Amino acid sequence: EVQLVESGGGLVQPGRSLRLACTASGFTLGAYSLSWFRQAPGKGLEWVGLIRGKAYGGTTEYAASVKGRFTVSRDDSISVASLQMNSLKLEDTAVYYCARHRLSAGMRFFDCWGQGALVTVSS
Amino acid sequence: DIQMTQSPSSLSASVGDRVTITCRASQSISRSLNWYQQRPGKAPKLLIYAASSLQSEVPSRFSGSASGTDFTLVISSLQPEDFATYYCLQGYSTPYTFGQGTKLEIK
Numbered sequence: 474e475v476q477l478v479e480s481g482g483g484l485v486q487p488g489r490s491l492r493l494a495c496t497a498s499g500f501t502l503g504a505y506s507l508s509w510f511r512q513a514p515g516k517g518l519e520w521v522g523l524i525r526g527k528a529y530g531g532t533t534e535y536a537a538s539v540k541g542r543f544t545v546s547r548d549d550s551i552s553v554a555s556l557q558m559n560s561l562k563l564e565d566t567a568v569y570y571c572a573r574h575r576l577s578a579g580m581r582f583f584d585c586w587g588q589g590a591l592v593t594v595s596s
Numbered sequence: 597d598i599q600m601t602q603s604p605s606s607l608s609a610s611v612g613d614r615v616t617i618t619c620r621a622s623q624s625i626s627r628s629l630n631w632y633q634q635r636p637g638k639a640p641k642l643l644i645y646a647a648s649s650l651q652s653e654v655p656s657r658f659s660g661s662a663s664g665t666d667f668t669l670v671i672s673s674l675q676p677e678d679f680a681t682y683y684c685l686q687g688y689s690t691p692y693t694f695g696q697g698t699k700l701e702i703k
Contacts, residue, residue, distance in 0.1 A: 508692070518632075518640065518683055520692040534690045570639055581687030582630045582645035589639055 475499040475585050477571050482590030485561055493556040493590050495571030500585075503527050503549030506574035508583060509556050511567035511592075521569070524554060539565075561594045568592075598622055598686055602695025608703040613674045619684035619695045621665040628688035629667045631660055634697075635680045643682075644669060674700075 481493040495507065506529060509521040522535040524545040533545050544557040554571060569590050572583040599622035609615050619629065627647035632640035642651045644660035647667055657672045671678055679702050684695040 517697045518634075518685070518694045520690070520694075523690070536691050575645075577646045577649060580626065580628045580646035582628075582642065583685070583687070584642050584645070584651065586639040586641075 475573075477573065477585055477587035479569060479571055479587040479590035482569065482592050484593045484595060486596050487561060487563055487594055489561055490557070490559045491561060491592060492558070493569055493571075493592070495554040495556070495587055497552040497554070497573075500573075501549075502547070502552040502554065507545075507547065507554045508572050508574060509545060510570045510572060510586075511565075512570070512589075513564070513567045516567075519567075521556070523574070526574075558592070561592075563594050566592060566594045597691055598625060598689065598693050600684055600686055600693050600695040602684055602698060604698060605696060606699045606701065608701050609674055610703045611674050611676060615671045615674055615700065617669045617682055617684075617698045619667045619669075621667070621686060621688075624665060625686045625688035627662055628686055629660075629662065630685045630687060631658075631669045632683045632685060633678075633680050634683065640683065676702075 476498045478496045485491045506525040508523040511521050512518050522545045524533050524547050542560045547554040571587045573585040575582050575584045601620045629647045631644040634640045643654050643658050647662040648660045659670045661668045682698045
């Protein structure tokens with residue numbers, strides 16, 4: 474079964490750091506690009522950042538709201554992608570999801586999502 | 597950034613009704629438009645990709661179409677399990693952006 478599972482969420486104080494992991498099973502993580510999304514309580518969905526697969530250079534891109542504070546990385550040897558979150562702000566409180574990229578005739582979509590990890594930033 | 601304008605924001609309907617949800621992109625996104633269903637406390641579930649392709653194992657009552665920068669999700673005959681929130685998402689260029697969501701409620 475193709476699956477993504479997030480871990481590492483929790484309560485953290487403003488200004489501190491937290492690292493989320495996204496563990497893949499049922500497919501070869503290295504062959505895919507991966508995005509992180511988030512959803513603040515009661516709000517809509519927001520794209521956070523991505524890391525491309527090895528075939529595309531493993532490059533990263535970020536939303537303006539997290540650029541310079543968040544870093545996406547991957548270790549394909551253990552099928553894990555990570556989201557390192559530094560200098561956390563109250564407004565980073567959200568459920569964070571990782572999702573697998575797919576392409577169909579050049580059209581990008583995200584077919585497999587993790588169950589989500591709750592990050593609460595509060596003093 | 598590409599803005600996705602989704603309407604309506606909420607909708608009341610009955611089992612068996614036909615429902616239409618629309619998204620308009622602020623610029624051309626080709627057909628890189630995806631539709632997701634999200635139930636409370638759950639991850640988004642892919643319904644439609646590339647504007648009109650039905651994801652595997654998604655019931656055929658769900659369909660999508662495109663006309664220029666306008667995209668439509670149709671549920672042909674609502675079932676009880678379809679009451680949820682629906683989002684469109686453009687995968688054309690970063691930052692990938694969502695519509696505001698449509699909450700589908702039971703009338």
